[in-house]
Amino acid sequence: MIALFITFFAAVVLLFLGLNKKESSFSNLAVVALMASSICSFCSAKGICNFAILESWVPANMMLFGYSEHMFASLLAFVAAVIVFAFRKNDNLGTDQLGLIMFSLCGAFMMLSYQHIVMLFLGIEVLSIPLYVLAGSKKESLASNEASLKYFLMGAFSTGIFLLGTAFIYGGTGSLELEMMGIKPSFMHAMEGMPIPTLINAGLILMSVGLLFKVAAAPFHFWAPDVYEGSPNRTTVFMATIVKITAFVAFNKLLTTFGGIHNTWSGWLCVLGMITIVWGNLAGLVQNGVKRTLAFSSIAHAGYLVMFLLILDESKTWILWYYGFAYAMASVLVFLISHQSASEKNPVGFDMFNGLSKRSPWVAFALVVGVLSMAGIPISAGFDAKFYLFSFAWQSSPWLVGVGLLGSAISIGYYFKFIKHAFLVKSDVDASEEVSYTDKPLMLLIAALLLLAGAMPWVLLKWVF
Amino acid sequence: MEIILIPIIAALVTAGLGKRSNVWISTLLSLIPLAILYTYFTRFGVDNGWKSIFDLPWISDNIRFTLGFDGLTGILLLLTNLMVPVIVMAGIRDDENRVKLTALTLFMQGALNGVFMAQDGLMFYIFWELALIPIYFITLTMSGENAFKITLRFFLYTFIGSLAMLASLLYLFLHTSNYSFSFEALRAVELSRIESIWVGAGILLAFAVKIPLLPFHSWQADTYTHSPAAGSMLLSGIMLKMGLYGLLRWYLPLAPESIEFFQPWIIGLSVAGILYGALIAIRQKDMKRLIAFSSLSHVALIAAGIFTLTAEGLEGGVLQMFVHGVNVIGLFLVVELIEKSTGTRLLGELGGLAKSNRSFMIFFMLLALGTVAVPFTNGFPGEFMLLKAVYAYNPNLSLLAGLTIIFCAVYIFRMVQFSMFGEGKHEVLSLKWNEYLAFGILTVAILLIGFVPQLLIDVVHSSIIQIVTWVSEAKGVLS
Structure with a gap:
């Protein structure tokens, strides 16, 4: 769940920040956010830190993040971070692209869980x-x-x-x-x-x-x-x-x-x-x-x-x-x-x-x-x-x-x-x-x-x- | 573990240094594993079965990264780590490709050490494939025109063989009680006769291609002839032994129920191979090609000896594996030096080289005597044991196989005569220190084994007895 929240808020922020800016200036922010959701998911799977409050916001019969869901979320966020970092030099594309990628990832988290x-x-x-x-x-x-x-x-x-x-x-x-x-x-x-x-x-x-x-x-x-x-x-x-x-x-x-x-x-x-x-x-x-x-x-x-x-x-x-x-x-x-x-x-x-x-x-x-x-x-x-x-x-x-x-x-x-x-x-x-x-x-x-x-x-x- | 890692690191160092690396550094790096091997012999001994000396969970808890050591492994490691420095030293005159060749040879050393030590079926397969990669690059990039065609044929043969072996190992793996690839677990799988024949056929195919046995040999001559010297030496001197080692270590213990089925076929094909290789060698004009066919003939005798399943045949086989490695690498080194000095290796164009360089002549003669198996050179005891074992199996076959001694004398002395004696047309370059050192190692090996073959046989004895016991347990009959 924590991955979903971080990714979603970062996506919203990026979408508005980048209304008239080039993408490359914000891709680092996206990478950081994605890495953060990856690490947080990993930690909550391992029980290192607990984001139980977030979990309770959505009824457990709709979405549930168990161990393997956290691990998959961590993997996907990591892969997305690598992708965004690797292709960060797409200069002629707007920052809204980054937002869209991260929204899409939110959908992926929903499908996981x-x-x-x-x-x-x-x-x-x-x-x-x-x-x-x-x-x-x-x-x-x-x-x-x-x-x-x-x-x-x-x-x-x-x-x-x-x-x-x-x-x-x-x-x-x-x-x-x-x-x-x-x-x-x-x-x-x-x-x-x-x-x-x-x-x-x-x-x-x-x-x-x-x-x-x-x-x-x-x-x-x-x-x-x-x-x-x-x-x-x-x-x-x-x-x-x-x-x-x-x-x-x-x-x-x-x-x-x-x-x-x-x-x-x-x-x-x-x-x-x-x-x-x-x-x-x-x-x-x-x-x-x-x-x-x-x-x-x-x-x-x-x-x-x-x-x-x-x-x-x-x-x-x-x-x-x-x-x-x-x-x-x-x-x-x-x-x-x-x-x-x-x-x-x-x-x-x-x-x-x-x-x-x-x-x-x-x-x-x-x-x-x-x-x-x-x-x-x-x-x-x-x-x-x-x-x-x-x-x-x-x-x-x-x-x-x-x-x-x-x-x-x-x-x-x-x-x-x-x-x-x-x-x-x-x-x-x-x-x-x-x-x-x-x-x-x-x-x-x-x-x-x-x-x-x-x-x-x-x-x-x-x-x- | 270090005996595998150090050569690979040495390969990276050599590649990284590029032109700045010189033959001193590479030779020293290639000699380190020999020192490690010495500590293995003193620490682990050779009499207590195939001990694990390194163990780590790898793909799962039951598919482990396990390295073993015993006499059989020890002999093969000795051959590898003694001969690789010779090969590295021999490569000095090939300035253009020296760095690449040395790096690939050192990488190969690591992979080969892995092959001989692997105690886990999957690991064995992976090292087996890994050892193929450097030689693939050597033949592909350095064997002149037709390189792609030659390499493709070589690659297809070995790759199809390896896949068949993998299929057999996987079949055994899926029938183990705890999904394990370890040697012990694979050996414990009970197979019916038919299953065993199929599994055995898969494993045998990989080894038969590598050895090579008669119908699977057609990649050999071209690959040996056109590869650079180091490539031919690695292939014939050490890589062949992977196949023979595999027979002893993996085929015989894992599919003993199928041996009875394959024994007459393999021995028959081997004897046919002995004669075929020898007869073709007599007719060759190209020295490298001659050595390639002579190698085919010699190795077939080893395979025949192993398949007699007597302790004598197996011990003679292991001894001869070592000896053949020494001799064939020496002969390729001689040819390489002749070619570098005169620009040709066709017997018709050579002659009278003996006059120009006496010490070279002596080394060549020693190697020739060793190959012909004259008493008190290294070739004699092994060949004698092998022929004796074949005689015990079937006297008529041994008569045919014994002809190889005569044929071998014919083609080897023909090669010596045409290249060294007669009218002098060319001169041999004077030898450099590294070549003296290489020939020195080879000479010591030839004479020492010629006089005291027991040195090696004692090392390998207990491993062989173990294998023979397993085989006879499975068959219920046998000495």
């Missing part, structure tokens, strides 16, 4: 509406406008479908509170022979469609490549990391509630996971643009995380936390490097990395670490994340794990494109036209974090969970 479907719905809306604006924030760019419109139209439809599902669930179970919702279907299931009402099944499917749209899982992923490519880089990273992790946390809560009847939904969810993994990775292989490749990589990662939804064990949320951490850090790193590598001559293609190992060896090193972590190569955090996820999902969905392993093998094909261009292809740009990299320490810091978390994940996880 909901106890009532209405809060989940509100969270999704609060998360999405600023993103529609942010996607179109490069006002003079056609692609950005297209991205915004596409995202808005598709998002509005998916929300509508989600609401219809909510209505069905209410009809079928008689409640929208998480605690009450699951009881009736589980009970019915326990009594052999009683059929599960069609309303509940249909409602669950429709709500899932809404959430699968948010995580960009097949077959609801068609918006992702275009929107990712058209949006400004900062918004793209935000969508690829924070929105995805949040939606998975919310989705997991919803499905855990209906864990009693998991045999009615685990089948189609598993198949969707397989389709997502295969589609994301195969389509990723044939892309030419860096951002499009990363978009398909993020679709594939959504497919892997479907495994987590099928584990159905509330004591295992740390897997999602760690996966989210590894994936988000690697995404921020790779997006940041590709953001700075883009030049007038090579705005989108892999050629932007040509000769990077000669031009700037440390950046090339960071890029390799980020990409290998996404691919899940050992001693990067991505490997451990995949290892935990796959080995715990083995019991519940062995076939999906099999497809996941195959998908990871395929994905090496496009992740190595980055390394190939950075190390093997010579730069065709004159020395004078080369792009210069700022924030090298930040890149190396994130790379070191990925390696360190990869080398001793258990130490980190024992400390966190």
Whole structure:
């Protein structure tokens, strides 16, 4: 709850402060606020300090911050702080952008901690509406406008479908509170022979469609490549990391509630996971643009995380936390490097990395670490994340794990494109036209974090969970 | 732990110093692990089984960062940490790539030490892959034209093999009682015969590619020939031994039920490999290529010896692993010096080098004698034990395998004759201190093992007896 308050007030302050100022002057304030909410969440999870007064303002049957919610809030605020800091040099954008990012994060916190479907719905809306604006924030760019419109139209439809599902669930179970919702279907299931009402099944499917749209899982992923490519880089990273992790946390809560009847939904969810993994990775292989490749990589990662939804064990949320951490850090790193590598001559293609190992060896090193972590190569955090996820999902969905392993093998094909261009292809740009990299320490810091978390994940996880 | 970390730090230091680092610093850095290894021998001994000497929870409480030490590990560590300084010293004349090569070699030293000490299956796999990375960069960036093609083939072979091994280890992991990757837990998994054959096949594939056994060898000759000398030395001298070590340490104890199924195949393929490698080596004109095929032939004999599953075969195998490492690195060093002096390594274009540099000639001759396995050089005792073990398994096969001694003499002495004697066309550069030192280490190793092979066999004896006991427990028959 504390994270929500800090972020919200900082967002309001930034929105008004920046009415006619450039953004860069206030991004430090945003970073400080986000770090503060991250640290406060962490402390209240660990019981170091207590913000119980704040918790009591919202009824516990609407929103509840338990241990894992605090941890996820801490992670998301930290990732948001890194994103805002890394992309702080967007000089031509107004400070209202920062406010919007932080409002969107407030929506994410609501989605993390909901106890009532209405809060989940509100969270999704609060998360999405600023993103529609942010996607179109490069006002003079056609692609950005297209991205915004596409995202808005598709998002509005998916929300509508989600609401219809909510209505069905209410009809079928008689409640929208998480605690009450699951009881009736589980009970019915326990009594052999009683059929599960069609309303509940249909409602669950429709709500899932809404959430699968948010995580960009097949077959609801068609918006992702275009929107990712058209949006400004900062918004793209935000969508690829924070929105995805949040939606998975919310989705997991919803499905855990209906864990009693998991045999009615685990089948189609598993198949969707397989389709997502295969589609994301195969389509990723044939892309030419860096951002499009990363978009398909993020679709594939959504497919892997479907495994987590099928584990159905509330004591295992740390897997999602760690996966989210590894994936988000690697995404921020790779997006940041590709953001700075883009030049007038090579705005989108892999050629932007040509000769990077000669031009700037440390950046090339960071890029390799980020990409290998996404691919899940050992001693990067991505490997451990995949290892935990796959080995715990083995019991519940062995076939999906099999497809996941195959998908990871395929994905090496496009992740190595980055390394190939950075190390093997010579730069065709004159020395004078080369792009210069700022924030090298930040890149190396994130790379070191990925390696360190990869080398001793258990130490980190024992400390966190 | 320090024996893994120090070389990696040394690699970073070398890379960081860049052109300012000189061969003194790199050599000294590469020698530190040897001193550490000495303390391991004195502190932990070699007779009390495979002891854990470092232990830390890593991915979970049961997937731990565990390093072990015993005689078998000790021998392989000795080979690695004795030969890496030789390789580092040998690289001095390659000015253009020296820093890069030295840094990658030192990194490799750390990774290899990890491979030989890992007591946790996942850790073993990770170090196994980590050892691949430097050699991948060495062949990719320094082997001239066709580098990409050669490296891709090498990479695909080894990577597919490693993935098969990972699949097998994961299968075992998922059947352990407490989801552990530790050697003991993996070994305790009870497998049916069919399961064991599949698991064994996965593990064997990785090792068969690395060794390489006959149908999986086609990456070898090109990679050896076109890599820079240090790369060929690392690959043939030490990395091959990862495969053989893996057979002894991981394959035999983990999937003993499948040995009976694979034994005739592996021994048959090995004997075929011995003859195939030797016959092709006789026809080679390029010295590096000749050594590559000779190496194929020698290593196949080790694999055959190991798969006889007798204590004699295994001990001979370990001894020969060490010896082959010494000899092949020496031969590559000789070829490297000849190529640096004359600009060619084709036998037809060389001749009469003996006249120009006597001491070089003596070193070369010693290495040649060692490789041919003349009595009182290092090659003899190991080869003798291996052939004896194969004879006990099947006399006819040992007859075929024994032909290698004759063939080996043919191709090695042919190489010596064409390059060193006859009409003098070129001269060999005079040796520098570092090359004298490198050849000195090699000479001591050749003569010492030739006269007292028991030195090494005693070190490894108790580990081998342990492995043979496990295997015979599983089969219920065997000496």
